[in-house]
Amino acid sequence: xxxxxxxxxxxxxxxxxxxxxxxxxxxxxxxxxxxxxxxxxxxxxxxxxxxxxxxxxxxxxxxxxxxx
Numbered sequence: 001x002x003x004x005x006x007x008x009x010x011x012x013x014x015x016x017x018x019x020x021x022x023x024x025x026x027x028x029x030x031x032x033x034x035x036x037x038x039x040x041x042x043x044x045x046x047x048x049x050x051x052x053x054x055x056x057x058x059x060x061x062x063x064x065x066x067x068x
Contacts, residue, residue: 002063009056012049019046 018030023042032038038045 002060005056005060005063009053009060012056013053016046016049016053019043019049 015031019032019042021027022030022033023046032042032045032049035045
């Protein structure tokens with residue numbers, strides 16, 4: 001379970017950072033740019049993904065390595 005939380009945290013962090021890169025440099029990267037309903041809220045969605053990643057890393061850190 002710890003590994004899964006870390007993996008999901010990494011994916012959320014990567015997509016959040018890529019979303020910010022897309023918003024500020026207009027490079028065509030990340031998944032958030034493909035979601036049409038988030039067009040006006042790209043920065044907010046990216047920051048929310050980064051906050052989610054921090055929460056997932058904190059949850060993974062509080063888990064034991066044995067999975068219990």
